[in-house]
Every structure is written in C-alpha cells, then in structure tokens.
Amino acid sequence: MERNLKNVLVISFGFLLLFTAYGGLQSLQSSLHSEEGLGVASLSVLYAALILSSMFLPPILIKKLGCKWTIAGSMCCYIAFSLGNFYASWYTLIPTSVILGLGGAPLWSAKCTYLTIAGNSYAKKAGKNGKDIINQYFGVFFLIFQSSGIWGNLISSLVFSQASNKVEISEENLACCGAYDCMTDATNTTGSTEPSNSLVYTLLGIYTASGVLAVLLIVIFLDQIKSDQAETEKEKLETPSFWSTFLATFQHLKDKRQCLLIPLTMYSGFEQGFLSGDYTKTYVTCALGIHYVGYVMICFSAVNSLCSLLFGKISQFTGRKLLFALATVTNTACIIALLLWKPHPKQLAVFFIFPALWGLSDSIWQTQTNGLYSVLFEKHTEAAFANYRLWESCGFVIAFGYSTKLQVYIKLYILLSVLVLSMVTYGVVEYLEAKSSPGTPTATKKENVGPPTQETYM
Secondary structure (H helix, E strand, O other): HHHHHHHHHHHHHHHHHHHHHHHHHHHHHHHHHHHHHHHHHHHHHHHHHHHHHHHHHHHHHHHHHHHHHHHHHHHHHHHHHHHHHHHOOOOHHHHHHHHHHHHHHHHHHHHHHHHHHHHHHHHHOOOOHHHHHHHHHHHHHEEEEEEEEHHHHHHOOOOOOOOOEEOOOOHHHHOOOOOOOOOOOHHHHEOOOOOOOOHHHHHHHHHHHHHHHHHHHHHHHOEEEEEEEHHHHHHOOOOHHHHHHHHHHHHHHHHHHHOOOHHHHHHOOOHHHHHHHHHHHHHHHHOOOHHHHHHHHHHHHHHHHHHHHHHHHHHHHHHHHHHHHOOOOOOOOOHHHHOOOOOOOOHHHHHHHHHHHHHHHHHHHHHHHHHHHHOOHHHHHHHHHHHHHHHHHHHHHHHHHHHOOOOOHHHHHHHOOOOOHHHHHHHHHHHHHHHHHHOOOOOOOOHHHHOOOOEEEE
C-alpha cells in the first residue's frame, strides 16, 4: 500500500504544480486577452487540438513510453503554453495552444491508466473491491489536484492586486454584466484597466517555474508502471500504425454504454468552460475587476478539492447514483439563479456562492465519471479514457467556440439542456448495467479470475 500510495501522491502533486500554472492562466484568458476574442479563441483551439490528440496519441505514447514518461513529456507541452503567454498574440498563443492540446490527452489518459492499474493492483493483493480502491485513489488525486486552483488563482490575485490603477464601475456599465450582457467590449474593460506588463511577466515567470518543478517531480520520484496487456500488445505489434490507434479509440464506440456516456462527458467540458470562460468574464471581471477573478476561483477550487475527497470516500456507501443526482440538482439551481441574478459589487458574497456550489457539483462530475469509466471499461482503459478526453474536449471547444458569439443567457439554456440530456442517457447506462449484471461488478464477467492487467514497476 505504501508504494502504491507514494506513486499516487507523486502524480497528484505533479499535477498540482502543473495546473497551478495552467489553471490560473485558463481562468484569466478571457479577461486578460479579450482583444478580438484572442483568449477564448486560444482555449477553443487548445481543446480542438486535444480532440485530435485523443484520437490517436494516448495509445501510441503509453505503449511506447509507458505511463511515467508519457506524463513527463506531456507536461512539457503545458510549459510551452505558459511561455506563449509572455508575448500574447495570434502568432504565439495559437501555436502553443495546439502544442498543449496535443499533450493533454496523453497526459490524462496516462494518469487515469496509472491510477486504475495501481488501484487494481492493491485491491488484488489486499483482497478488496477494485472499484472502491480506484474511487479512493481518484478521490485522493482530485483532492490534491483541485487545490491547484487555489494556489494558481491566489498567485494571480496577489500579483494583480499590486496594481494601483483600479477604476470605479458605473451603473451603466454594470447593466452590461450578467446573463443579459451587452455583447460589447465594455464587459471586458469595466472592472479595471489592463495590468502592467511587469505584473504579467512576474505572474508568468512564477507559473513557468511551477511547471518545470512538476516535470522534475515526475521524472525523479514516480515509478514506471506497465501492464501485461500492454506488453502483449507490444509483442503483437511493435510499432502500431496511425490508423490502428486512430480506429482503436472509435472502435470503443461499439460499446453502447460508451455512446450513452457521451452527453455526460461533454457536459463536463460545457460546465467547466462556462465557469472559466463566461462567469469569470461577464460576472466577475465585469462587475468587480480582473483582480477578483483569482479570489472567486479559489472558492471554486477549495470546495471542489474538499468535496472530491469526501465524495471519493462516501461513494462506496451512497453509490454513484445519489451523488450524480445531487450534482444535477445543484447545477440546475445555479443555472436558474444565474439567469435571474444581476451582478452588483454590493452583493460581494453572491459572487463566491456560485463558484462554491459549482465546485461541489464539479467534484462529483470529475470523481464519479472517472470512476465510472474505470469500472465499466476495465479491460479497455486506454481507449475508454481517450474517449473521455475526446468528448470532454468537444464540450470545451463548443463552449469556448460560441463564447464571443452568444449572450450568456443563451449559453445557460444550452448548459441546462445538455445537463438534462446527460442525466437521461446516464440513467439508461445504469439501467443496462443493473439488467445485465445485478448485484455484481460490471467491468468484467470474470472478475474472480483477476483483473486483466498485471502490473510491474521499472
């Protein structure tokens, strides 16, 4: 247990350092680079590249490099994005966004595969239920990982708070904030003037250093892990072709459970995209100023982090259905309230209530959906998690793609519609699982033989 837990912690803290930088930058893109929609355009391109990456890169890199070196190499792509922000333009942000997107799918697929193999390994040795151990590992991971938003956003807020050029927001400009925004540049600049270049460079320097530390942590302390299944595949096909790996991701769609989970997976991208791209810009920056974005997102990250651990632990007692229901009710209430609320600086507490409730819901979407994929597709984790990143990225691309084209209230209606569809299709998955294997784990029909992947450390 000690060795498995050590590796889980190394991955978790590596992601903490990496996403301290990326999470902070993503929250600021729509506000910091608002000219001609450069910020949200870079995010849309980023997730479009992530879709392309999800189609073929994860199986190739994981089988050729193993999970450890796939994680380390992919992290370097995130560092490139931080460097691109030093001189933000269409010629720097877009190419580095593509680089980050290409590294994103292998990074997350390798992480999910690593935790799944480690969880099944310990469960087999300890005679415990693999599903419960995997959920606990994901809970520990997301507890640490989601706290990256706290540190990344705290750094950005502390740095930007050093600016002395705060401006007072007029009632006329406040009228353009919220669900029925005016779709003008006023929403980009009402909160404060642009932070100075020195402050931006200071922030980016800190973020870049954090990414470099993440790579060093993984390279030095993480044990290599691989499975017998991966070794068998290497013997069968030493150098997998582009088309074979490309098709492997889509062949997994023959499983109707995967198809039914597409709306739920896409919703994860929609809801995260709305919070980081629209809520931060149209509600927070518009009514309070860019220096408040970090503080508001800290609230989201703190609640998300704590709830990730909580729900990862209690899921074995409550089951995932009850948790998904809680997330659905919470998100629905937030969407309706955001449609009705007109943001005003005098209502400061309200700006923090929404991200707190959003963090509670997102912690369930992340831990339980990851755990669901691990349990349902234990024999095909690489293809399954590639699909996870693929469809979640589709949600991000769509959300950021229409960010500058539609008013916020329309986006909220779209978000609510996707949520309803997600719960309907998820309910069908649960029905099919209960019907096919009542009272037994559904990942494999021969669970008593042992998991299909025996792992070794290098």
